Amino acid sequence: MNINQRRLNVCFVVTLFLGFVWIGRVQASGPLQESASDEECLACHGRPNLTYEFPSGEVWSLYVDQDSFHASIHGQEELACTDCHTDITDYPHPPLKANSPRFYALEQYQTCQGCHEEVYKKSLDSIHAREIASGNWDAAVCTDCHDPHATQSPNEPRTAIPLTCSKCHSGIYNEYLDSVHGQALVDENNADVPTCIDCHGVHNQEDPRTTEFRLNSPNLCADCHADEALMSKYDISTHVFDTYVADFHGTTVTLFERQSPDQPTNKPVCYDCHGVHNMKSHKDPEAQVSHERLLQTCQKCHPDATENFSATWLGHYEPDINKYPMVYFVDLFYKIFIPAVLGFMGVYVVSDVASNFIRRVFGRNKRGAA
Ligand code: HEC
Ligand code: HEC
Ligand code: HEC
Ligand code: HEC
Ligand code: HEC
Ligand code: HEC
Ligand code: HEC
Ligand code: HEC
Ligand code: HEC
Numbered sequence: 001m002n003i004n005q006r007r008l009n010v011c012f013v014v015t016l017f018l019g020f021v022w023i024g025r026v027q028a029s030g031p032l033q034e035s036a037s038d039e040e041c042l043a044c045h046g047r048p049n050l051t052y053e054f055p056s057g058e059v060w061s062l063y064v065d066q067d068s069f070h071a072s073i074h075g076q077e078e079l080a081c082t083d084c085h086t087d088i089t090d091y092p093h094p095p096l097k098a099n100s101p102r103f104y105a106l107e108q109y110q111t112c113q114g115c116h117e118e119v120y121k122k123s124l125d126s127i128h129a130r131e132i133a134s135g136n137w138d139a140a141v142c143t144d145c146h147d148p149h150a151t152q153s154p155n156e157p158r159t160a161i162p163l164t165c166s167k168c169h170s171g172i173y174n175e176y177l178d179s180v181h182g183q184a185l186v187d188e189n190n191a192d193v194p195t196c197i198d199c200h201g202v203h204n205q206e207d208p209r210t211t212e213f214r215l216n217s218p219n220l221c222a223d224c225h226a227d228e229a230l231m232s233k234y235d236i237s238t239h240v241f242d243t244y245v246a247d248f249h250g251t252t253v254t255l256f257e258r259q260s261p262d263q264p265t266n267k268p269v270c271y272d273c274h275g276v277h278n279m280k281s282h283k284d285p286e287a288q289v290s291h292e293r294l295l296q297t298c299q300k301c302h303p304d305a306t307e308n309f310s311a312t313w314l315g316h317y318e319p320d321i322n323k324y325p326m327v328y329f330v331d332l333f334y335k336i337f338i339p340a341v342l343g344f345m346g347v348y349v350v351s352d353v354a355s356n357f358i359r360r361v362f363g364r365n366k367r368g369a370a
């Protein structure tokens with residue numbers, strides 16, 4: 001082997017070595033490197049005792065549970081830490097602007113709009129967003145309802161929905177759990193009953209205390225309670241809506257809704273009688289519309305009402321031979337008597353006109369012939 005040959009061999013070995021190094025680097029900068037960077041972050045943030053103390057003295061846990069992150073929807077979509085934390089590449093991090101964990105969250109949820117623009121836009125006009133805008137920092141933003149590091153399907157199981165709201169509306173949540181709707185959801189995993197978002201919406205919640213919401217609310221209930229197929233499953237009458245609209249209470253509310261949608265009305269809507277989050281089956285003695293408590297319910301607006309007052313009201317029922325025989329027969333009487341009288345008069349008038357006509361025509365003919 002001469003020197004040149006040896007040089008050539010050395011060159012070959014070196015080239016081979018450099019080649020391997022190069023291939024290795026290419027692989028490292030592929031998908032592997034992304035997870036390596038998550039790992040870098042988790043080397044510190046995977047430590048349960050990693051905390052930060054704000055100047056105010058408030059202590060903040062900086063721990064991110066690796067397993068729930070990887071099991072989450074975002075983890076499964078292989079989002080990297082830096083897809084959301086775009087300003088952080090290594091340690092030390094850029095200086096913190098927020099002065100509390102809450103303000104950090106209020107700053108950071110903006111990153112959600114990058115990938116969920118439609119939901120973000122919808123949420124801008126919600127009651128929660130308006131509360132935040134007016135300085136109520138406790139109102140819900142994206143990350144209050146969806147944990148950014150453990151994002152799960154928000155509606156599976158369906159009981160997860162009211163549970164999400166319960167973080168901040170625990171009083172209403174407890175009432176709801178005890179209601180005919182909530183019980184059916186929790187006990188039977190019933191998919192037909194409303195959860196919070198069927199009545200309030202999800203990302204675009206309105207203020208439920210406006211006149212508009214109130215006047216519109218019977219339609220909210222009608223979505224299900226006027227649905228014949230749905231209600232027959234529970235043997236609940238769908239007449240509730242028609243009879244309500246035909247009733248003196250409902251007629252005025254419907255008229256109001258059309259003519260002066262901004263004016264408050266003192267006429268009852270469904271939830272004035274049934275309750276809002278605590279509505280119960282009318283057979284339940286605790287229901288506001290139960291036999292035991294109905295009078296009290298009417299008295300909210302008719303303070304002088306007596307037992308007789310609520311007893312004579314037909315409720316949602318159309319007069320029925322079994323339930324209200326007297327009213328039924330009076331109703332029937334008018335149904336037969338009035339058409340009969342009108343019909344008789346009609347026949348009388350028509351036959352009178354006809355006989356006059358015949359008399360004139362034939363009378364003239366006879367005269368003409370004469
Ligand atoms: C050497 C340990 C270490 C590494 C590596 C690290 N962090 Fe941090 N991180 C900290 C500490 C300590 C804080 C507390 C605030 C500070 O010191 O800046 C912090 C704070 C944070 C915060 C809170 C807000 C902020 O801006 O300070 C976020 C978010 C964060 N880190 C994300 C990440 C991400 C993403 C990575 C990976 C790219 C990462 N960290 C890598 C130690 C680390
Ligand atoms: C889907 C976007 C998203 C991803 C992915 C994400 N984060 Fe976050 N992270 C946020 C948001 C938003 C906040 C704001 C605080 C909040 O509302 O919980 C936050 C807060 C933090 C905080 C402050 C402590 C806390 O929990 O509030 C740390 C530390 C942090 N993230 C680290 C990480 C690390 C490490 C990863 C990767 C393993 C990661 N994040 C992945 C969105 C994300
Ligand atoms: C880098 C893009 C990205 C960012 C930023 C991001 N997400 Fe996602 N998110 C996704 C992808 C991809 C999916 C899975 C596909 C889908 O359902 O849209 C997803 C799914 C979700 C889901 C589940 C949807 C379902 O159908 O069950 C929720 C909830 C969610 N993200 C909330 C958030 C929140 C809250 C933030 C802000 C903290 C955020 N995301 C930030 C990309 C992102
Ligand atoms: C008050 C709680 C709450 C807030 C605040 C909230 N969400 Fe949701 N989100 C939910 C619930 C509950 C669902 C399930 C909706 C359903 O079952 O129809 C959902 C569904 C979703 C979905 C999947 C279905 C869809 O509509 O695409 C995404 C993505 C999502 N949210 C992202 C966000 C983002 C981004 C924000 C902030 C702009 C946000 N959410 C704010 C409670 C909330
Ligand atoms: C992070 C806490 C938080 C969560 C989670 C939350 N809310 Fe709220 N919500 C608020 C705050 C704060 C207000 C402002 C009024 C108040 O202080 O009670 C508010 C107001 C409302 C209002 C308007 C009525 C009013 O009193 O102003 C409705 C309706 C509402 N929330 C429904 C929901 C529903 C439905 C969910 C679940 C999908 C939910 N909220 C989840 C904090 C939250
Ligand atoms: C069947 C429809 C329906 C369901 C289900 C429902 N709500 Fe309501 N909610 C209403 C109506 C109607 C009002 C307006 C009541 C009023 O003006 O007195 C209201 C009012 C509210 C208010 C504001 C008034 C108050 O009492 O503070 C909040 C907050 C609220 N609901 C949250 C929730 C939450 C959280 C859930 C789920 C646990 C829920 N709602 C379930 C119909 C519903
Ligand atoms: C003035 C009070 C009042 C108003 C307003 C009212 N209800 Fe009722 N509702 C009752 C009473 C009382 C009962 C008990 C049964 C009966 O005597 O009619 C009842 C019974 C019901 C039932 C059970 C019927 C069955 O077949 O089991 C449903 C469902 C119902 N109402 C829904 C509604 C809806 C939806 C509205 C609004 C469109 C409404 N109610 C408005 C007082 C009222
Ligand atoms: C998403 C559909 C849905 C909406 C919206 C809805 N309900 Fe219901 N409601 C049901 C179902 C289903 C049942 C039967 C539950 C059961 O018996 O297990 C029920 C039961 C009831 C009952 C008990 C009936 C009885 O036997 O006396 C009353 C009262 C009631 N709802 C009133 C209302 C009122 C008032 C509203 C509007 C504020 C409303 N509901 C909105 C689906 C709905
Ligand atoms: C939220 C308030 C409210 C509740 C609750 C209420 N009402 Fe009324 N009611 C009114 C108003 C207001 C009128 C006047 C309607 C009009 O002038 O069109 C009225 C009218 C009536 C009338 C017509 C005769 C009259 O006195 O003007 C009867 C009958 C009646 N209500 C019965 C009842 C019964 C029975 C209940 C209980 C099941 C009840 N109401 C619950 C507000 C209410």
